[in-house]
Amino acid sequence: MKNHEIAYILYEIANMLEIKGENFFKIRAYRNAAHEIENLAIDIQKLVNQNALKEIDGVGEAISGKIYEILEKGTCRYYEELKAEVPRGLVDMLKIPGLGAKRIKVIYDNLKIASIEELEKAANSKQLQTLPGIGVKTEQSIIRGIQMIKGRAGRYLLSTALSIAQDMVTRLSSLPSVEKAQIAGSLRRKKEMVGDIDLLVVSNSHQQVTESFLKFPEIREVIAKGSTKTSVILELGIQVDLRVVKPESFSAALLHFTGSKEHNTKLRSLALRKGLRLNEYGIINLDDGEIIYPQSEKEIYKELGMPYIIPEIREDTGEVEAAMKDSLPNSVNLKDIKGDLHVHSNWSDGVSSIEEIALYAKKLGYEYIAITDHSKSLKIARGLDEEKLKRQLELIYELNKKIDGIKILSGIEVDILSNNLLDFNDDILEQLDVVVASIHTGFKQERDKITGRIIRACENPNVDIIAHPTGRLLGRRAPYDVDMELVLQACAQTNTILEINSSPDRLDINDKLARKAKALGLKMSINTDAHVAERLNDIKYGVWVARRGWLEKDDVINTLPFECLLKELNSK
DNA sequence: GCCGTTTTCGGCCCGACTGTTTTCAGTCG
Numbered sequence: 001m002k003n004h005e006i007a008y009i010l011y012e013i014a015n016m017l018e019i020k021g022e023n024f025f026k027i028r029a030y031r032n033a034a035h036e037i038e039n040l041a042i043d044i045q046k047l048v049n050q051n052a053l054k055e056i057d058g059v060g061e062a063i064s065g066k067i068y069e070i071l072e073k074g075t076c077r078y079y080e081e082l083k084a085e086v087p088r089g090l091v092d093m094l095k096i097p098g099l100g101a102k103r104i105k106v107i108y109d110n111l112k113i114a115s116i117e118e119l120e121k122a123a124n125s126k127q128l129q130t131l132p133g134i135g136v137k138t139e140q141s142i143i144r145g146i147q148m149i150k151g152r153a154g155r156y157l158l159s160t161a162l163s164i165a166q167d168m169v170t171r172l173s174s175l176p177s178v179e180k181a182q183i184a185g186s187l188r189r190k191k192e193m194v195g196d197i198d199l200l201v202v203s204n205s206h207q208q209v210t211e212s213f214l215k216f217p218e219i220r221e222v223i224a225k226g227s228t229k230t231s232v233i234l235e236l237g238i239q240v241d242l243r244v245v246k247p248e249s250f251s252a253a254l255l256h257f258t259g260s261k262e263h264n265t266k267l268r269s270l271a272l273r274k275g276l277r278l279n280e281y282g283i284i285n286l287d288d289g290e291i292i293y294p295q296s297e298k299e300i301y302k303e304l305g306m307p308y309i310i311p312e313i314r315e316d317t318g319e320v321e322a323a324m325k326d327s328l329p330n331s332v333n334l335k336d337i338k339g340d341l342h343v344h345s346n347w348s349d350g351v352s353s354i355e356e357i358a359l360y361a362k363k364l365g366y367e368y369i370a371i372t373d374h375s376k377s378l379k380i381a382r383g384l385d386e387e388k389l390k391r392q393l394e395l396i397y398e399l400n401k402k403i404d405g406i407k408i409l410s411g412i413e414v415d416i417l418s419n420n421l422l423d424f425n426d427d428i429l430e431q432l433d434v435v436v437a438s439i440h441t442g443f444k445q446e447r448d449k450i451t452g453r454i455i456r457a458c459e460n461p462n463v464d465i466i467a468h469p470t471g472r473l474l475g476r477r478a479p480y481d482v483d484m485e486l487v488l489q490a491c492a493q494t495n496t497i498l499e500i501n502s503s504p505d506r507l508d509i510n511d512k513l514a515r516k517a518k519a520l521g522l523k524m525s526i527n528t529d530a531h532v533a534e535r536l537n538d539i540k541y542g543v544w545v546a547r548r549g550w551l552e553k554d555d556v557i558n559t560l561p562f563e564c565l566l567k568e569l570n571s572k
Numbered sequence: 573g574c575c576g577t578t579t580t581c582g583g584c585c586c587g588a589c590t591g592t593t594t595t596c597a598g599t600c601g
Binding site: 100102241 | 598601
């Protein structure tokens, strides 16, 4: 039983208790415990073996008992009893935006509606508006909510949301009544997919700002409009929340709207213990009622007794505790990156010539760049055969003599074939500076088979890096069925580097795996997999993944200067 | 249900907006 499976059961218990109308704090206790377990760095079974379950924050007598039971039997009695009592459909209904546990219960108690389908029918036939506390508008909002989850709209690539948000920030900033406009929310935390765009605006005249904002042509629908907060849906379907605050509240508001909710909650309970109330306007001293308007987020953290925490790790996965012990990671930065080790040229399916790529990399301030075109079996990408690769090596040799200020490394993205073998023999691979190995075929194979293919590749002494290890495409293709725990172990044993692929629709490995890999002492390489020179700029997405994964400069090999990098690559 | 550098009992983050209400509950982030 894995951590996330236990967390799931605890979340489900919380959901069912909520529908039953149980004590709010009891519900929260289950959610807290689930969140902690979900983000545990180690296998929960290990804690059980050490009899240390209760050392997990939020796990006490009752919940630890249930965890023991779940580990032993796969489930627990309390969970089964709740499932028998609360229809599954009611829990599903919690996913409908605008509809919560209280109203779900009213609907169920009065009309015995226990599925989203029945709910939609009842709403369309105007039955819901007859119930206490539900009127025409709520009924309409339930219909909209159901349509929204059916359309699966709601998650957007970071890159997509970021460009929309940046454009809006530019236009908001140019309004005369606006002092400052900034991106907040999960977008500022650089989550790989975001559900909405949070924008924070500093102004003394919120009404003017709101009026101008609502005239933006891409707005399809206004969901909420108050004196400080406006929510809209754009034509693209993405929701934008605009919050307007006065200048003195900017820093408190930025912290509040950057979140995450869990991070904020933890900070506020901490504040309370110090006799302070933290909200989006400032810090209030509960003794004398005096309000402090902090000048920066850093000042707020300082007030709470800890150093600044970067937005990327504000997820309540241990960052507050680490900050209080002054053991936060010294997070890797974009400027630490000295080269890119996975790039395609026009020799295979890329667009730019090797020279163009090298010059572009030089312009970015890189020390080195690796050319890693596809290997021969990947026909669709015009993969290189031995002969063509040999000619490419000669060209790279010539270009290195011709171009100053950047080193071009020879390389290949060698296919891990369906039959376990690599697409080139070792006598070819050992001639190259960088060998990146990856899977492009046989995605549907069974777990053991795919995992075995990757582990076999790790065991090859010529393979330096495993590229896009899980093969996922965000929002389009699930990862292939691979046991990443075993892959991480294999990398650790064979001194193989894992890639953090920076392509915005890959981000593979993700932040959580990166953090696990670091815990095992693995090295990672942040690469773009660019197919045109300009896309070398995508490296920032990979750096954000690394930062979210608590990585430091030393965890990332392409922060090394050229000579050290070569030594590292040759050390396997 | 959990927790304690005031506490083993009595707290538990905070505020905005909407809709259905005659003063507030539900939902959200």
